[in-house]
Structures are given as C-alpha cells and as structure tokens.
Amino acid sequence: MHNEARDARHRLRQDEIITAARRCFRQYGFxxxxxxxxxSEAQLSVGQIYRYFSNKDAIIEEMIKRIIDRRIEQMIDTSSSHHLPQLLAWRHVLNEDDEALMLEVAAEATRNPRVALMMQEADTRIFDRACENVKQEYPGFSNEKIRSCVEVLAxxxxxxxxxxxxxxxASAETLYPLYQQIHQLLFHSEDS
Amino acid sequence: MHNEARDARHRLRQDEIITAARRCFRQYGFxxxxxxxxxSEAQLSVGQIYRYFSNKDAIIEEMIKRIIDRRIEQMIDTSSSHHLPQLLAWRHVLNEDDEALMLEVAAEATRNPRVALMMQEADTRIFDRACENVKQEYPGFSNEKIRSCVEVLAxxxxxxxxxxxxxxxASAETLYPLYQQIHQLLFHSEDS
Incomplete structure (x- = not known):
C-alpha cells in the first residue's frame, strides 16, 4: 500500500475514534x-484503538486539540472583537458538544493533573492567538494592556x-449595549 | 428518645453523608x-444512606442547596459590589471544593435533565437574591436594569x-482598574 493511502486511512481511523469518544464522553463522562x-462505539476492537492512542488521556488530548483549533478558526472568522458584544448578548455558540465536552474537561481537571495540564496548554494557545489578533488591530497597545484586555474578554x-x-x-437587547460599552472601555481608552 | 434529640441525630447523619458524598464526587465524579x-466513605451501610436520601440525585440536590446557601451568605458578607472588582482581579475563592463540585454539576447538567433542573433552580435563587441586594443599594434602578447588571456580574x-x-x-494589578471601570459603568449610568 502507498504511504499516502496508509496515512489517509490512519487519519480516517483517528477521526472515527475521536467521534466515538466524544459520544461516549458526552453520555457517561470521562x-x-x-x-x-x-x-464498541467506534466498531473497532480495543486492540485497534490502542494502535492509534496509547490510553484514554491521549484521546482526551487529541479531542481538546481539535476543539481549540476550531475555536481559533472561529475567532479569526468573527474577526474581530466588533462582533463580540453581539455574541455575548445573544449567547452565540459555535458547537454545543464542544462546550459540553470542555466543561467535562474542566471538571476532570480539578482531580486529574494530566488533564489540568492539557487544559492549561490549550488555554495558553488560544490566549496567545487572541493577543496576536488584538495586536494587529490595535498596534499601539502595549503587550501588558493587550493581555489584560484579552483576559477580561476570556x-x-x-x-x-x-x-x-x-x-x-435579562434580555439580549438590554445586555447588548452593556457589552458594547464594556468593549469600548477595553479598546478605546487613552492610555494605550 | 426525645424528638429534638432524634432531629439532631438526623441532621448530624445528613451532614456526614453530604461530607462523604462531596469527597467521593470530587474523587470519582458523579x-x-x-x-x-x-x-463506605460515610462508614454507614447502603441501607442507612437510603433512610436519609432516596437516591444519588437527592444527595446532589442537598449538596447544591448547601453550596448556594453559602454563596448567598458570602454575597451578603462581602456586601457589596464594592469589593467585587477586587474579588475578580485577585480571583478570590470562598471554597475551592464548592467551585470544583459546581463544575461537576455543570458537566452533569449537560447530560442529566434532573441535574440541569437543580442547577436552574439554584441559579434563579442566587440571582434573585443578588437583585434584591442591588435594589436595596440602588433603589432608583428599574428592575430591568438591575437584572441586566446582575446578569453581567454573574x-x-x-x-x-x-x-x-x-x-x-494578566496581573491582578492591571485587571483591577478594568474591573473597577466596568463596575462603575454598570452602576453609575445616568439612565437609571
């Protein structure tokens, strides 16, 4: 078999396992x-699963990586912060399952140091990307100011x-102007 | 046995079961x-547990009730909102185990409608109390304004x-003035 075909099959299997894992985690918790x-959910043998992931933590790690990739992509799409007051007021959500699974990750992080570390790395990755985006939009802002604004946004x-x-x-309509004002406060102060 | 003595023993047993349940939930999840x-954690028989709680959900419900009671008490103690920017910037926490257990509740709520309902009731209870507190401090604010400000605070x-x-x-020192300004924005606008 050619290498490409093998790689493609490998990726497909990985995708199937992650999809099955997400369903199981949603239903039963980690x-x-x-x-x-x-x-059983992936219709594979346990042995086959172990060929792709050495343990459950490795599956959780890959699942988190993919969720954060999606969130970073969305952050760029909704570029940028102008949409944020709207997203907050109307409680916009990209992917309901991702949100639920990240809550599961958070709950698990309080008792499992390995998962806590995965969550830390994921947060650092998305936080740094958000700071880069803000830096591009507001080149005059100091790094310290950017980090404090992004922390409040987070x-x-x-x-x-x-x-x-x-x-x-409270209604989205009454919340929207409040979030607009907060956004303005963060991104239009004079001491930039 | 006198009624009071029986009631006291009943309460004591309930406390012991909740304490043991919290430890188990923290360690293994719901x-x-x-x-x-x-x-086993409470050093009781399963039959004894069932005399106090008809099932695990009833234990979770009583646990949530107590956590919310504590939070309402804290909300009154730190009366009021003046301390809030400080609590946010320094990430003050009343009870680390309560926070972790409420994350567990949240993760469970995404798959268990009974727990979702408990969480809803708890949120309504603490939200309404927060609105009452704000109303006392800012009697001129309309109920709609109060609810939108409290929602943002939440x-x-x-x-x-x-x-x-x-x-x-970001450092607490750079976050503190931002939270102060947000607080001011919420509670000192003219259109009260």
Missing part, C-alpha cells in the same frame, strides 16, 4: 467511559458559555 | 461514585471561577 465502551466569553446552562436572566 | 462508595463571577483552572494571563 471516568465512566471505558476503552471498551469507546471501541472571562466574559467563558462566563457566558457557562451561563448558557441556565436560562438568561 | 457517574463513577456509587451509593456503595458513598456508604458572567464575570462565573467566568473568573472557570478561569481559575488555568494560570491568570
């Missing part, structure tokens, strides 16, 4: 989802994602 | 923590709690 569950985005689990307590 | 685990508080899982990407 702890209760065993490699046997995952294999708090707003992640707090909004978390609160999507319960009904919104 | 799914993997069985009633047998809980009983996003900030919960986003900050979530981000405590990864290292802070």
């Amino acid at each position: 702890h209760a989802a065993s490699m046997a569950h995952l294999a 708090v707003l985005v992640e707090g909004t994602a978390y609160r999507r689990l319960t009904p919104q307590k | 799914h993997a923590a069985s009633m047998a685990h809980l009983a 996003v900030l508080v919960e986003g900050t709690a979530y981000r405590r899982l990864t290292p802070q990407k």
Whole structure:
C-alpha cells in the first residue's frame, strides 16, 4: 500500500475514534467511559484503538486539540472583537458538544493533573492567538494592556458559555449595549 | 428518645453523608461514585444512606442547596459590589471544593435533565437574591436594569471561577482598574 493511502486511512481511523469518544464522553463522562465502551462505539476492537492512542488521556488530548483549533478558526472568522458584544448578548455558540465536552474537561481537571495540564496548554494557545489578533488591530497597545484586555474578554466569553446552562436572566437587547460599552472601555481608552 | 434529640441525630447523619458524598464526587465524579462508595466513605451501610436520601440525585440536590446557601451568605458578607472588582482581579475563592463540585454539576447538567433542573433552580435563587441586594443599594434602578447588571456580574463571577483552572494571563494589578471601570459603568449610568 502507498504511504499516502496508509496515512489517509490512519487519519480516517483517528477521526472515527475521536467521534466515538466524544459520544461516549458526552453520555457517561470521562471516568465512566471505558476503552471498551469507546471501541464498541467506534466498531473497532480495543486492540485497534490502542494502535492509534496509547490510553484514554491521549484521546482526551487529541479531542481538546481539535476543539481549540476550531475555536481559533472561529475567532479569526468573527474577526474581530466588533462582533463580540453581539455574541455575548445573544449567547452565540459555535458547537454545543464542544462546550459540553470542555466543561467535562474542566471538571476532570480539578482531580486529574494530566488533564489540568492539557487544559492549561490549550488555554495558553488560544490566549496567545487572541493577543496576536488584538495586536494587529490595535498596534499601539502595549503587550501588558493587550493581555489584560484579552483576559477580561476570556472571562466574559467563558462566563457566558457557562451561563448558557441556565436560562438568561435579562434580555439580549438590554445586555447588548452593556457589552458594547464594556468593549469600548477595553479598546478605546487613552492610555494605550 | 426525645424528638429534638432524634432531629439532631438526623441532621448530624445528613451532614456526614453530604461530607462523604462531596469527597467521593470530587474523587470519582458523579457517574463513577456509587451509593456503595458513598456508604463506605460515610462508614454507614447502603441501607442507612437510603433512610436519609432516596437516591444519588437527592444527595446532589442537598449538596447544591448547601453550596448556594453559602454563596448567598458570602454575597451578603462581602456586601457589596464594592469589593467585587477586587474579588475578580485577585480571583478570590470562598471554597475551592464548592467551585470544583459546581463544575461537576455543570458537566452533569449537560447530560442529566434532573441535574440541569437543580442547577436552574439554584441559579434563579442566587440571582434573585443578588437583585434584591442591588435594589436595596440602588433603589432608583428599574428592575430591568438591575437584572441586566446582575446578569453581567454573574458572567464575570462565573467566568473568573472557570478561569481559575488555568494560570491568570494578566496581573491582578492591571485587571483591577478594568474591573473597577466596568463596575462603575454598570452602576453609575445616568439612565437609571
């Protein structure tokens, strides 16, 4: 078999395993989802799974990597921050399963240091990309100012994602101008 | 036995079960923590546990109730919103285990409608209390304005709690004035 064909098959299998793992994790959580569950969901043998991932943590890591890739892509698409007040007020979500799985990652991170480290690396990666985007749009801002603005944005985005689990307590129409003002406050101050 | 003594013993047992349940949930997550685990951790029989709680969901519900009670108390203590910019910038936390357990609740809520409902009720309870507090401090504000300000505060508080899982990407000292300005924006606008 040619190398390309083998690589393509390898990627396809990996995709299938990640898709199956996501379904299992959503249904049972990380702890209760065993490699046997995952294999059965992917219609593979446990042995076949181990050819692609050495353990469940490796699967979680690859799943997080793909979620962060999607989020970075979305961050560039919705370029940029101009849309943010709207996304916050209307609680826009790119991918509901990604959000739920990242909550599972967060809960697991509180008891599993390896998953905590994966979450840290993922956060650093997306945070640095957000800072680069802001730097391009506001070249006059100092790095320190950019990092503090992006940290506040991250708090707003992640707090909004978390609160999507319960009904919104104020209308999007009343929240929108507040988020606009906050955005303005962060990105139009004189001490840039 | 007198009624009071019986009630006191009942409460004590309930406390012991909740304490044991919290330890099990922290260690294994809701799914993997069985009633047998809980009983062994509480040094009781499974039958004894069932005398106090009809199932695991009832234990989760009582646990959430107590966490929300503590948070409401804290909200009153740190009365009020004046301290908030400080709490956000320095990522103050009342109880680390409560935070981790509420993340577990959130992850579970994405797949268990009963837990989703508990989370909804808890959020409504604490949200309404926060609105009452703001109303007392700013009697001129309309209810709609209060609800939108409290919703933004909730996003900030919960986003900050979530981000405590990864290292802070800007110093508390640079974040503090930003949170002060946001607070001012929310609570000192003219269109109250």
